[in-house]
Amino acid sequence: MRAWQVDRRKRTRQLIELGGLLVKAGIVEFTNDDRATIYGALLRIAAKLQSHEGERAQRLWTAEGRQAFDAERREGRMGRRT
Numbered sequence: 001m002r003a004w005q006v007d008r009r010k011r012t013r014q015l016i017e018l019g020g021l022l023v024k025a026g027i028v029e030f031t032n033d034d035r036a037t038i039y040g041a042l043l044r045i046a047a048k049l050q051s052h053e054g055e056r057a058q059r060l061w062t063a064e065g066r067q068a069f070d071a072e073r074r075e076g077r078m079g080r081r082t
Contacts, residue, residue, distance in 0.1 A: 022028050022038065031037040048057050 027038060027041070031041075048054060051057075
């Protein structure tokens with residue numbers, strides 16, 4: 001496989017995973033899949049990250065995301081045992 005094909009597949013996988021996060025967070029459902037609303041919200045996130053509060057916001061969001069991933073993993077393991 002050529003290098004550009006490998007890069008393209010990596011990029012495609014990344015985009016699919018990012019889209020999956022929007023679904024997992026409920027954003028697609030809550031906005032009725034309104035792309036303008038989703039894009040506007042993402043632009044707000046980007047602006048916040050570029051502001052003087054950006055580092056603090058990123059730390060907070062990272063901690064919340066990790067907690068959610070950890071809770072999902074625990075629920076998934078518990079669900080398989082029962």
